[in-house]
Amino acid sequence: MCGIVGYIGNSRALDILLKGMKRLEYRGYDSAGIAVRNHDEIETEKRKGRVDDLELDGLFDGNIGIGHTRWATHGKPSDENSHPFFDCTGSLAIVHNGIIDNFVTLKEELEMAGHTFTSQTDSEVIAHMVEEYYSGDLLDAVTKTVSRLKGSYAIVVMHRDHQELIASRNQSPLVVGMGTEENLVASDVPALLDHTNEVKYLMDGDIVRITPDAVFIRDATGREVDRETKVIKWTVEDAEKGGFEHFMLKEIHEQPKAIHESLLGRLVEFDEVDFARYDIRHINIVSCGTSYHAGLVGKYIIESIAGIPCMLDLASEYRYSSPPDIYPFTVFISQSGETADTIGAAKEARRRGCKTLGITNVLDSSLTREVDEVIYTQAGPEIGVAATKTFTTQLIVLYLMAIELGLQRGKLLIEQAETYRNELRKLPRRVEVLLNDTEEIQDISKRVLANAEDIFFVGRNINYPVALEGALKLKEIAYIHAAGYPAGELKHGPFALLTRETPVVAICVKDSTYEKMLGNIGEIAARESPLIGVGQEDHELEKLCDEMVHIPDIPPLFSPVLINVVLQLFAYYTAYNLGRSIDKPRNLAKSVTVE
Secondary structure (H helix, E strand, C coil), rough: CCCEEEECCCCCCCHHHHHHHHHCCCHCCCCEEEEEECCCCEEEEEECCCCCHHHCCCCCCEEEEEEEECCCCCCCCEEEEEEEECCCCCCCCCCEEEEEHHHHHHHHHHHCCCCCCCCCCCCCHHHHHHHHHHHHHHHHHHHHHHHCCCHHHHEEEECCCCEEEEEEEEEEEEEEEEECEEEEEEHHHHCCCCCCEEEEEEECEEEEECHHHHEEECCCCCCECCCCCCCCCCCCHHCCCCCCCCHHHHHHHHHHHHHHHHCCCCCCCCCCCCHHCCCCCCCEEEHHHHCCCHHHHHHHHHHHHHCEEEEEHHHHHCCCCCCCCCCEEEEEEECCCCCCCHHHHHHHHHHHCCCCCEEECCCCCHHHHHHEEEEEEECCCHHHHHHHHHHHHHHHHHCCCHHHHHHHHHCCHHHHHHHHHHHHHHHHHHHHHHHHCCHHHHHHHCCCHHHEEEEEECCCHHHHHHHHHHHHHHHHHCCCCCEEEEEHHHHHHHHHCCCCCCCEEEEECCCCCEEEEEHHHHHHHHHCCCCEEECCCHCCCCCHCCCCCCCCCCHHHHHHHHHHHHHHHHHHHHHHCCCCCCCCCCCCCHHHHCC
């Protein structure tokens, strides 16, 4: 969840670290801190708040340093709980992302040995443990330290007597940037792109020694290894706002391009996964949050197109469930590929003997190493905490997967498959049409949604999960209580909450549930709740609703993509009118790397 960055080279480390930290604030912004080696001393500044709150007085002229942006786990956000942490002598500093499960035992051991702690965090034990093992060889001290740690970690360590950084990871992401007479290490690629697009992704158990001229990596067995250098195809400009006020709005508007990139080459021949290798009779989709909602939509897509029964599990619950009698083909969806619960669930599925597929947006992320097959969504970088284009491209991958499975199973004729592909080809332009005319959405958000304390989102069939996602987006960035429901379920309790002050966003398309949905909307209207309809131009629907947002004509099976864009915009403009911190909503972080 936290963001860490380290630099060693010939440039002023402070400037590089600050820029990298700002690019990683989506991973946490409870506190920030920096440490720079300057003339054999380590200078530091850290405090509660964001990177811009750091008070830097023109010192920090060294060319080695580490920085950190925090999402609090152990210890409340405060100056003393901010990273970096030091040993008792002030000779070495560390930054850490993750959770040390055995920190209480280690802390008691270190206190017995005479170490003094200054924070309530689990991370500080790492600094004192390195101090305990240090006898002149920093790499050796870090190696011995990580052998004692249980839990998840990505750490970077610096020492005032060494022209090097030592880093290691386990179940938390860490990537090394390969520069010219300089090298970097960070939690995520955006922090590196000003200096290099060549990176090495570290594996669990790796320990790396970084100097200005070289990178030496040892694996968990102590054997020296050379991880493959990957070239990042997107640029630093892709990770900037590009004239938009917020990253979230930029990324909403990037969805036509993201859809196009996710379809590119795959409509002619989808050959990333040979599904014919697997006897797929049942599919289990496992994920969290927004990716779980994508999986719910995927259930309807796969069952409709490929005729394969699908079930869903929340990743945080999957490991604790009883194994079924069947071992279904299991699909794990994660935007970052670093979601701790999803990775844990993938390991459990492998233990159960399931064949597995990962759907993610991040090259060589941890999830990709825990599954048999991988499909990348090709959404490009997503900086806003609230997922937008990554959700949309997850849906695109699920459509493509369903078409391929339908063909291989003989459920689809080639002509039917081509009809579906043509609908996918039209999606970028249809999303553009929506994005080019948002005045009605902005107006409804300001007049109706921003003044509400409770809001319902309702839909049926394939758009029930879209209602869930719309409610989640509003909660995430507008801080308004919102709930998504299957429209037919409102009368089983939630009707008691309907008032004139409770708006309802009703999704209605002309699918097999259309008549029932109109009936449900009529029942809501009778309770005098303000009704906002979302669907195609429809006289019957418009008669029942107080407000209406139209989407372009589209077959119901593909309507979730367009409707979701409308709901994303509702959330954005509602939050905007309320003055919320849209890209960095309170208490949240982009990549949930803790359980």
